[in-house]
Amino acid sequence: MFGAARRWLARVPRAWESAKDDVDAVLKNDPAARSPLEVALVYPGVHAVWMHRVAHALWTDGFGLSARVVGHANRFLTGIEIHPGATLGRRVVIDHGMGVVIGETARVGDGCLLYKGVVLGGTKLQRTQRHPQLGAGVVVGSNACILGNIVVGDGARIGSGSVVVRSVPAGATVVGVPARIITPARTPLEQSLDHANLPDPVTEMIRSLASEDARLRQRVARLEEALDLGRDAQDESGPDLAPLDSPDFDGG
Numbered sequence: 001m002f003g004a005a006r007r008w009l010a011r012v013p014r015a016w017e018s019a020k021d022d023v024d025a026v027l028k029n030d031p032a033a034r035s036p037l038e039v040a041l042v043y044p045g046v047h048a049v050w051m052h053r054v055a056h057a058l059w060t061d062g063f064g065l066s067a068r069v070v071g072h073a074n075r076f077l078t079g080i081e082i083h084p085g086a087t088l089g090r091r092v093v094i095d096h097g098m099g100v101v102i103g104e105t106a107r108v109g110d111g112c113l114l115y116k117g118v119v120l121g122g123t124k125l126q127r128t129q130r131h132p133q134l135g136a137g138v139v140v141g142s143n144a145c146i147l148g149n150i151v152v153g154d155g156a157r158i159g160s161g162s163v164v165v166r167s168v169p170a171g172a173t174v175v176g177v178p179a180r181i182i183t184p185a186r187t188p189l190e191q192s193l194d195h196a197n198l199p200d201p202v203t204e205m206i207r208s209l210a211s212e213d214a215r216l217r218q219r220v221a222r223l224e225e226a227l228d229l230g231r232d233a234q235d236e237s238g239p240d241l242a243p244l245d246s247p248d249f250d251g252g
């Protein structure tokens with residue numbers, strides 16, 4: 001009894017730090033937010049995250065029913081339903097939030113931004129990992145559904161109203177039903193404004209051909225070795241090319 005109380009008290013400083021991070025994250029992500037006090041008082045997404053932290057701690061300490069009751073109160077007060085078993089990282093922002101549902105085995109990485117009506121849902125009835133795993137910095141647009149045990153890579157963006165049923169690579173943007181990639185990898189704004197370092201598509205193409213060539217050469221070498229062909233055969237293969245991943249390679 002006293003042991004449990006001591007354990008909970010020991011969590012307070014970390015919870016306080018994490019609560020301050022949550023407020024800062026909202027101030028960064030919502031242009032409508034004007035002060036930390038305002039965010040702490042009137043943002044249901046923040047309240048939902050805080051109540052979930054309590055529910056999750058109860059859940060992991062084995063107080064399953066109490067955890068569910070706190071989760072239910074959370075839903076009643078904020079309109080956001082997070083199963084106590086779900087894992088939320090730091091600085092997760094749930095903006096507006098009404099109608100958000102996060103399932104038991106879902107994981108939401110640090111710095112994710114979820115808008116209203118987002119569902120991280122399961123597609124199986126078995127008690128296994130059945131909900132999505134979101135990496136860090138993922139943005140999920142309003143009313144998007146991400147379904148099943150799939151992975152959404154770091155920095156990916158899910159369009160509003162999308163239904164995502166397959167894993168999404170890091171940095172990609174997906175939209176639609178079912179969701180499809182519209183940009184393979186988004187360049188951060190700062191990088192795209194760095195005109196001195198714009199990517200050169202021709203060099204990129206040559207690099208990719210060179211790396212494919214290296215892969216094929218290695219396969220041929222392995223095949224020759226397996227077939228016990230002599231070194232002579234390899235010598236006929238033509239001039240030596242620069243190492244394919246060499247930083248000296250400039251594509252010219």
Ligand SMILES: CC(C)(COP(=O)(O)OP(=O)(O)OC[C@H]1O[C@@H](n2cnc3c(N)ncnc32)[C@H](O)[C@@H]1OP(=O)(O)O)[C@@H](O)C(=O)NCCC(=O)NCCS
Pocket residue numbers: 095096115116140141142157158159160161162173174175176182
């Ligand atoms: C997905 C998203 C991040 C893409 O933003 P973006 O990179 O600026 O993309 P663009 O607006 O340039 O759109 C690119 C293409 O995708 C389409 N598109 C964008 N969002 C879409 C969506 N949610 N569903 C279907 N198509 C979409 C655009 O029509 C455009 O198509 P086109 O090239 O044929 O004209 C953004 O549209 C989005 O949905 N953000 C969520 C915002 C939100 O939920 N706010 C709620 C506040 S409560």
